[in-house]
Amino acid sequence: MKICCIGAGYVGGPTMAMIAHKCEDHTVTVVDINEARIDAWNSVELPVYEPGLDEIVQANRGKNLFFSTDVDSAIREADMIFMSVNTPTKTYGVGAGRAADLRYIEKCARKIAEVCEGDKIVVEKSTLPVRTAESIKRILESNAEGRKFQILSNPEFLAEGTAIQDLQNPDRVLIGGDQTPEGKAAIQILVDVYAAWVPEERILTTNLWSSELSKLTANAFLAQRISSINAISALCEATEANVDEVAHAIGTDSRIGPKFLKSSVGFGGSCFQKDILNLVYLCEHFGLPDVAAYWNSVIEMNDYQKHRFARKVVSTLFNTVSDKKIAVLGFAFKKDTNDTRESAAIYICKDLLEEQANLSIYDPKVPEAQMLRDLELGEKDDSITVCGDAYEATKDAHAVLVLTEWDEFKELDYKKIYDAMHLPAFLFDGRNVLDLEALREIGFEASGIGKG
Numbered sequence: 001m002k003i004c005c006i007g008a009g010y011v012g013g014p015t016m017a018m019i020a021h022k023c024e025d026h027t028v029t030v031v032d033i034n035e036a037r038i039d040a041w042n043s044v045e046l047p048v049y050e051p052g053l054d055e056i057v058q059a060n061r062g063k064n065l066f067f068s069t070d071v072d073s074a075i076r077e078a079d080m081i082f083m084s085v086n087t088p089t090k091t092y093g094v095g096a097g098r099a100a101d102l103r104y105i106e107k108c109a110r111k112i113a114e115v116c117e118g119d120k121i122v123v124e125k126s127t128l129p130v131r132t133a134e135s136i137k138r139i140l141e142s143n144a145e146g147r148k149f150q151i152l153s154n155p156e157f158l159a160e161g162t163a164i165q166d167l168q169n170p171d172r173v174l175i176g177g178d179q180t181p182e183g184k185a186a187i188q189i190l191v192d193v194y195a196a197w198v199p200e201e202r203i204l205t206t207n208l209w210s211s212e213l214s215k216l217t218a219n220a221f222l223a224q225r226i227s228s229i230n231a232i233s234a235l236c237e238a239t240e241a242n243v244d245e246v247a248h249a250i251g252t253d254s255r256i257g258p259k260f261l262k263s264s265v266g267f268g269g270s271c272f273q274k275d276i277l278n279l280v281y282l283c284e285h286f287g288l289p290d291v292a293a294y295w296n297s298v299i300e301m302n303d304y305q306k307h308r309f310a311r312k313v314v315s316t317l318f319n320t321v322s323d324k325k326i327a328v329l330g331f332a333f334k335k336d337t338n339d340t341r342e343s344a345a346i347y348i349c350k351d352l353l354e355e356q357a358n359l360s361i362y363d364p365k366v367p368e369a370q371m372l373r374d375l376e377l378g379e380k381d382d383s384i385t386v387c388g389d390a391y392e393a394t395k396d397a398h399a400v401l402v403l404t405e406w407d408e409f410k411e412l413d414y415k416k417i418y419d420a421m422h423l424p425a426f427l428f429d430g431r432n433v434l435d436l437e438a439l440r441e442i443g444f445e446a447s448g449i450g451k452g
């Protein structure tokens with residue numbers, strides 16, 4: 001089978017690399033209108049950093065895995081077309097700030113209708129509002145001219161930083177489609193692709209709408225757990241309880257479970273906020289304002305947590321950070337990724353810049369240009385310095401902030417860092433990854449999240 005994927009991003013690239021890797025009989029072509037991104041996929045420096053991704057791409061690229069800007073040819077030749085384009089929050093018009101911007105998806109559908117010659121299976125890989133398949137179907141069918149289209153929903157559950165692991169060994173693969181004989185046949189074709197490496201009992205099939213809605217629901221539930229534990233972290237700080245101990249105590253209840261209970265500076269990433277906003281918008285659209293308000297509170301709590309952290313830094317540093325050097329360790333939204341989309345670090349840095357702090361930032365994978373874009377600063381802005389390592393960033397600093405849980409931050413020589421800092425030397429562990437007692441023995445005024 002020939003497979004085409006429109007969109008060579010964080011999802012399209014790794015997902016298609018895994019399909020090509022596991023299904024040597026299929027030819028997979030990933031296309032994108034962004035030429036620089038395609039060039040990078042064809043180079044030694046891939047545009048996405050994910051542990052294990054380089055090896056898989058290198059093993060298959062040029063054999064049964066191709067990256068190209070020739071969108072039309074790839075669509076025309078394919079039997080199955082994945083749509084893995086971005087679906088950001090709309091920034092204009094009706095639903096601005098909440099609804100999903102579906103213009104890229106609609107462009108894909110129109111492009112497929114325009115260029116393809118035979119029957120096609122079109123797969124929604126992007127995260128979409130429930131009932132989007134209906135619009136895609138209408139666009140394709142009104143331009144069908146005898147061609148037949150089957151639309152499937154196959155949302156992606158990979159998390160960044162562990163994408164290859166998640167793709168290799170998914171908890172489940174979800175495939176939704178029409179419950180007609182033709183729809184079921186299309187579902188089976190996609191089931192067979194995944195069955196090359198995923199046990200069949202982990203491949204779930206549903207109707208289209210359940211599949212579309214399950215993706216938004218999964219992200220809302222995951223984010224809700226983080227907001228819940230972060231809400232408790234504020235109470236811990238007021239009462240001398242320890243949020244890690246509380247999380248462990250509740251997580252051992254098998255009905256609650258231990259995962260996704262790590263208190264932090266707030267969740268980031270390209271998905272949680274956008275998908276919950278989308279869910280909130282959908283609930284309002286369907287006349288369910290109470291349901292919308294319930295899910296919106298997950299975002300409100302996350303905003304509270306980010307600002308609360310920045311406020312705590314300022315108040316601890318004697319209510320002023322003006323002209324003080326604050327070292328920021330970690331800028332990515334989580335470890336093992338170069339992605340900064342919606343990273344809590346952006347919001348915290350902006351709050352501190354507003355207070356006229358001088359920031360020296362180090363992240364092992366995020367380039368300086370990306371940080372400047374995220375902080376909306378020009379190249380020559382002297383309020384931030386981007387450093388090549390943690391020791392340079394923390395030298396002469398008044399405070400150290402750990403904002404991403406990179407493993408290397410646990411291995412640093414904190415005595416060396418302390419000796420090069422202004423006293424009192426403050427350290428704020430926004431990820432609860434450091435040994436605060438050991439830091440205090442060195443002399444740091446160290447605090448974590450949710451530790452009274």
Ligand code: NAD
Nearest residue numbers: 007008009010011032033034085086087104107126127156
């Ligand atoms: P991304 O921005 O990294 O990549 C999307 C790519 O699509 C871009 O390179 C863009 O140039 C390309 N594109 C847009 N319109 C196009 C068109 N008309 N023709 C060809 N290419 C086009 O986005 P992503 O992070 O890969 O996310 C893609 C989708 O997957 C989103 O709906 C997202 O919600 C969902 N998702 C993302 C993750 C994640 O961890 N990033 C996980 C699960 C699901």
Ligand code: UDX
Nearest residue numbers: 156157158159160260261262264267268269271333334
């Ligand atoms: C998420 C979903 O996990 C994934 O299934 C979906 O496909 C895409 O969205 P991702 O955003 O890549 O994946 O990473 P995830 O591991 O979910 O982390 C999201 C954010 O929550 C990060 O900022 C992370 O640091 C934070 N987080 C996660 C916590 O603060 N505490 C936790 O316990 C878990």
